[in-house]
Amino acid sequence: MNNNLFVNDLIEWIDSDPPNLIERVLWIDSGYNIAFVFDINAKKGFPEAKKVSEIRVAIHTEQALKLKQDPWARHLSDEDLTKIQKDYRENAWSLISSLVEKEPDIYYRSSRGSLIKQVVEQYNQGRSENKLVEKTVYEYLRRFWQRGKNQNALLPDYSNCGGLGKPKKCGEKKRGRPRKYAHEPEIGVGINVTDDDLKIFRISIAKFYNNDKQNSLRTTYKLMIREYYSSDIRYDENGVKKSLLIPPELRPTFTQLKYWYEVELSDIKKSITERKGAKRFALEHRAILETSKMETIGPGSRxxxxxxxxxxxxxxxxxxxxxxxxxxxxxxxxxxxxxxxxxxxxxxxxxxxxxxxxxxxxxxxxxxxxxxxxxxxxxxxxxxxxxxxxxxxxxxxxxxxxxxxxxxxxxxxxxxxxxxxxxxxxxxxxxxxxxxxxxxxxxxxxxxxxxxxxxxxxxxxxxxxxxxxxxxxxxxxxxxxxxxxxxxxxxxxxxxxxxxxxxxxxxxxxxxxxxRSGRLRTFPEDIIKLNLMPNNKATITARGIKFKGMYYSCEKALKEFWFEKARSNLLSKSDKLLDISYDYRKPNFIYVRSPDGRDFEKCFLLDPEERYSQKNIHDIEYLLAYEEWLYQKSQGNELQACVDLIADIESVVNRANDLASVTVDNRVSDNQKVAGIRRNRASEKAKRRDYEGFELAKRETPIPETVMPSKNSDSKENKSLQPDHLELLRKKRQEHFNEHRE
Missing domain, CATH: 3.30.420.10 (Ribonuclease H-like superfamily/Ribonuclease H)
Structure with a gap:
């Protein structure tokens, strides 16, 4: 059984004191601990705080019952209300609208009185007559809380007033036809149906009749009498709990329940809908007043x-x-x-x-x-x-x-x-x-x-x-x-x-x-198919007409330079959007529709997008989604690699800074450093040429060169006789540089 609580739930307490107590849940705190409830039939009193857990346990142990139907529910529209009723409702709502929003303060006795007093004082300010009293505000609040916390709950009960075709107030004398055997003690004169009885009728119909079990009205009457018109209970020899009914002359008859039901709930559509649902009513119980041919004048009407x-x-x-x-x-x-x-x-x-x-x-x-x-x-x-x-x-x-x-x-x-x-x-x-x-x-x-x-x-x-x-x-x-x-x-x-x-x-x-002609219409086959195909928006870009990741072109776009204008930002946002039709089974073509849908421009898939040819739109969308998934999936690894790259670059730069701090000669001026760029570049280039030059069949362990010294000189002297070509080149460049400076 579902024993979760929600605002506006109706809880009927079994064996309650007072009997037949039905409370409406007005408010539940965010912690789902405390709920404020209010007796929907009370003439006096205020909302009461109860523990949510206790109510749920009571429902679970069947000490309480959640009612599916609200006896105070009223299906009204403004078209059905008179101006007097609307004015009454609006006036009442204007008085309490600010109060009912102050939850839960309005439910606490310590703050409720001061809040209501403020409303009364504000209303009476500057008035010498027709002043508002606190009692009226309390009545409006009780009505609002009892009848479902909506503005229509404030409507007056004009149905209880006398008048032609309206129920009359009962007096001492029994209304209706006298009973033939009223003198018999087991039958009696009978009772007039009071307001309390009518409330019981409403509750019983909601509880026993308008439910999934679909009880008959007579069964509903029996269940109502057992539930609400018993004076005591007893247990038989098997321990079964049974109700002792009050005397017949003190309880309503089935005829009275049936009469009230037919008068007050004469809407058979509403009754069947509540019992079986709107779908079952429409399919199985609605009146069949028309045929399929109605509203069809001739061929093509429908x-x-x-x-x-x-x-x-x-x-x-x-x-x-x-x-x-x-x-x-x-x-x-x-x-x-x-x-x-x-x-x-x-x-x-x-x-x-x-x-x-x-x-x-x-x-x-x-x-x-x-x-x-x-x-x-x-x-x-x-x-x-x-x-x-x-x-x-x-x-x-x-x-x-x-x-x-x-x-x-x-x-x-x-x-x-x-x-x-x-x-x-x-x-x-x-x-x-x-x-x-x-x-x-x-x-x-x-x-x-x-x-x-x-x-x-x-x-x-x-x-x-x-x-x-x-x-x-x-x-x-x-x-x-x-x-x-x-x-x-x-x-x-x-x-x-x-x-x-x-x-x-x-x-x-x-x-x-x-x-009976005149309803049928003919159009060219292509125009019909154009308007039957799904429609969407495509965008003009520099690469072509873009639709679902694919690019198209057409003769009109080439003649009017759509793509050049898009690249030059000469198209407005609205100019870039095109109304197109397409067939997802043939994505090789899309069709730019004219505003009236009577003409079109055929667009062809561009060659660079051949991977999309011979595939339907669903396949292409899956492919694009898969590629997007791969991209998103790679972002984590790519970001990690990027962070590692930054660390590698910083490491090299740090080593360079450390080396420069040791080897840089601070005695060399900035001008000298700049002036030597060409010379330094040439020197560096010469050394790198020696390093970068190709050497085929190179061995990892080079063979040492054998130098044959002269007979009349040692190796040191022989080395000194060999010219230093690099030094000669440097001197020659320096001389050339000096000549140009002079």
């Missing part, structure tokens, strides 16, 4: 689109040993004539891509489409190549950015069915059952009811038909439906009966074209 996964496994057209799974079938039906105007059989979806393919098929010529599968048809057999006035589809495919270009550019209205409302697309749903009924007896690989049951046959292994062949079968089924299927449940109009129009889709279509 198309219905939906998808299903066929109950058959297919094999690959490239290799019959490859089982590729179950295909997706998209079907589009014209509501007026029941003609199937578009179809897509493939592996995409259910998704916008599959819906896009079916919509494109609905608006294109069917002769060429059938020829692709080896089927020849006449132009009158499937004359559907139009866009409708409206398309009713599923929220998944037709909700979002993908269809936004359809509405303004092709003037097609998109209608989305509510969640779990397959009945809104009943024509398509019914046709899917027809398809499965036709193909089941003949197709190998069809899934039967015992599929995946223990001992059942694995039908996937029987697969023999590929997707091309399955599409051909679907086309034959559509031809049969459009041209021969008699719609026994179709409600023909009087004019149709007069013209002797059979309820066959093709005849209804032709009759509608002749008598």
């Amino acid at each position: 198309y219905q689109i939906d998808a299903t996964i066929a109950d058959v496994y297919l094999v690959s057209k490239y290799n019959s040993n490859w089982i590729i799974g179950r295909p997706v079938i998209y079907v589009i039906i014209d509501v007026f004539s029941r003609m199937i105007v578009g179809v897509y059989v493939g592996l995409e979806g259910p998704s916008w891509t599959g819906a896009m393919m079916a919509l494109a098929n609905a608006a294109t010529d069917k002769i060429q489409f059938c020829q692709e599968y080896g089927i020849n048809i006449s132009s009158t057999e499937w004359p559907c190549h139009h866009l409708p006035d409206a398309i009713l589809g599923d929220r998944g495919e037709l909700a979002g950015m993908a269809v936004e270009t359809l509405i303004p550019n092709l003037n097609v209205r998109i209608e989305n069915a509510a969640p779990y409302r397959a009945d809104w697309k009943g024509l398509v749903e019914r046709y899917f059952r027809t398809i499965h009924g036709h193909v089941k007896p003949f197709l190998p690989g069809y899934i039967d009811t015992d599929f995946r049951q223990r001992g059942g046959r694995d039908y996937r292994l029987d697969s023999r038909v590929n997707i091309e062949q399955f599409t051909e079968i679907i086309i034959h089924l559509i031809r049969y439906h459009n041209n021969h299927h008699y719609l026994a449940s179709y409600d023909r109009e009087e004019m149709m009966i007069t013209d002797n129009v059979n309820p066959i889709p093709i005849e209804l279509w032709k009759w509608g074209i002749e008598n």
Whole structure:
């Protein structure tokens, strides 16, 4: 059981004193230790502090119960309120709005009185009459806390006032028809339903009737009597706790509960919604006051689109040993004539891509489409190549950015069915059952009811038909439906009966074209596909038109020098952005759309981006994301290497500084140092040439040179006779330098 506490939770205490105590949680501290609660039926009193742990333990041990329904909940809108009611609410809210925000100070006795006194004094300042009293503020606060901490809780209880069609206050005399056997002690005269009884009725309906168990109203009455109209309890011989009810003449009857329920809770939609949920009500209990054909004047007034996964496994057209799974079938039906105007059989979806393919098929010529599968048809057999006035589809495919270009550019209205409302697309749903009924007896690989049951046959292994062949079968089924299927449940109009129009889709279509035309529209095939494709933004850069990391170009961009302007910063931010359409399956092209969606400029992927060719957008996005991941992953190691590099550079510089501090002669002036740059460079270059010069077949241990001395002189004398070429070069350069200075 969920025993977590939240603000506005209702806690009913079992065997409480006073009895039937229901408290509302007003505030919980940040430490989840203390909660302030308030009796929702109290005439007096103030919020009380309780430990959260104690309340949770009570709920866990079933000493207390969390109510799912709030008896004070009021579903109101401002349109349903009178001006007097709105003024009353606004006036009350203006008095306490500043107080209810001061939590938890307003709940403490030590600070509550002074806060309320400040509000009263501020309101009465400068007033000589109609002054505010503290009692009024306390009443507003109690009402606000008891009834859900919202502004509508401050609305007056005008429903309790007398008037025509309003409940009357009860007196001493029993209202209503007198009981026939009132003289019997076990029956009695009965009681008038009081305000306290009505509160019990509300609580009982919320607790026992509007819940998942879906008790009947009579069972609810019994549970209410046991819970709230007992005087004592007893335990039987087995130790079972049982309630002792008060005398019959002191408790309300089932008729009184039923009468109150029908008067106060006459909204059957609300009642069923609370018991079973909005989805179940819409699907199973709503009134069926219209048909699919309503609001359809003629062909093209509304198309219905939906998808299903066929109950058959297919094999690959490239290799019959490859089982590729179950295909997706998209079907589009014209509501007026029941003609199937578009179809897509493939592996995409259910998704916008599959819906896009079916919509494109609905608006294109069917002769060429059938020829692709080896089927020849006449132009009158499937004359559907139009866009409708409206398309009713599923929220998944037709909700979002993908269809936004359809509405303004092709003037097609998109209608989305509510969640779990397959009945809104009943024509398509019914046709899917027809398809499965036709193909089941003949197709190998069809899934039967015992599929995946223990001992059942694995039908996937029987697969023999590929997707091309399955599409051909679907086309034959559509031809049969459009041209021969008699719609026994179709409600023909009087004019149709007069013209002797059979309820066959093709005849209804032709009759509608002749008598109810004007809803169908035709566009060039490329324009339709342009507006069906997803749209996005691309950016003009110096390298090309950038979209998802790829670069494109087009003739218009080259003629108008888009890329040169982008590099020269001659384009504004808005000028750089382009509205484009694209097909994620063919990223080699994108299409720059005109503002009205009726023209486009085809852009080609640039050669440097050949790595993106023959890949779809999803593959490219994955590749870019993978490269970004590798980059991010390398940043840690790269940063470490960069830090190490800085340390190596600093080490070399430090060694250089240390060497310079020892070897630099401070007696040499700065001018002398600068003046000797050319001489020093030449000397350094000569020495490095000797060091850098190539020597082939060099040995690691050089062979010592043998010097043959002269007979009449020793080696030292012989060495002195050899000229020092480096010294001679230096002298010659110095002489040349001195001549130029003179």
